[in-house]
Amino acid sequence: MQTLGSVAALCAAVREDAEVEAERTLAAAWTPPAPPPAPAGPAGNRERETRLAAARRAAAELIAHEDWLDARGALEDREAWLRRAAEEGRRRLTAPEAAPARRARLERLAAEALAALPPGPLDLLLAPEDLPLFAADRGASLRVIADPTVAPGGCLARSRDGAVSCDNGIEARARRFEPAWRSALGRLYRT
Numbered sequence: 001m002q003t004l005g006s007v008a009a010l011c012a013a014v015r016e017d018a019e020v021e022a023e024r025t026l027a028a029a030w031t032p033p034a035p036p037p038a039p040a041g042p043a044g045n046r047e048r049e050t051r052l053a054a055a056r057r058a059a060a061e062l063i064a065h066e067d068w069l070d071a072r073g074a075l076e077d078r079e080a081w082l083r084r085a086a087e088e089g090r091r092r093l094t095a096p097e098a099a100p101a102r103r104a105r106l107e108r109l110a111a112e113a114l115a116a117l118p119p120g121p122l123d124l125l126l127a128p129e130d131l132p133l134f135a136a137d138r139g140a141s142l143r144v145i146a147d148p149t150v151a152p153g154g155c156l157a158r159s160r161d162g163a164v165s166c167d168n169g170i171e172a173r174a175r176r177f178e179p180a181w182r183s184a185l186g187r188l189y190r191t
Contacts, residue, residue: 022059113157113168121160127152
């Protein structure tokens with residue numbers, strides 16, 4: 001991402017441009033009165049003040065609009081950067097890896113999912129290609145089942161009656177931890 005300077009510097013430059021435009025608008029709005037044979041009186045002054053007030057309002061609106069556009073652009077840039085960082089993280093998490101590393105990650109995810117459920121007979125659903133990586137003998141209270149609806153690299157733990165479940169797949173974890181990862185990436189973006 002190419003930076004064009006700090007947001008504060010950009011805002012200051014836009015404000016300077018807006019002030020110059022406001023001065024031009026004020027200068028255009030005010031025309032020196034033709035020398036009247038007699039003083040213009042209160043009516044002429046009121047008209048001038050009205051035009052000046054309108055020019056000041058227009059300048060303030062222009063500055064506010066520019067500030068809004070700057071803030072909106074900065075927010076859109078930040079959100080685009082966060083999306084790219086999250087997509088790269090998902091790509092790395094779903095990239096093929098050696099069986100020992102994949103097994104260790106799968107064991108961690110399964111342990112987290114099972115710990116989130118109340119004790120009792122449980123089912124652990126894995127992607128069919130992950131089933132050989134998971135140790136077969138887990139006791140009578142846990143069945144390990146291949147399920148094609150589970151994404152590779154993740155798991156779904158549920159009670160046998162189906163009343164309680166914990167999806168610990170990559171997408172579900174990304175949704176669950178979104179506030180934390182967005183906050184962490186936001187801190188990185190500012191540095």
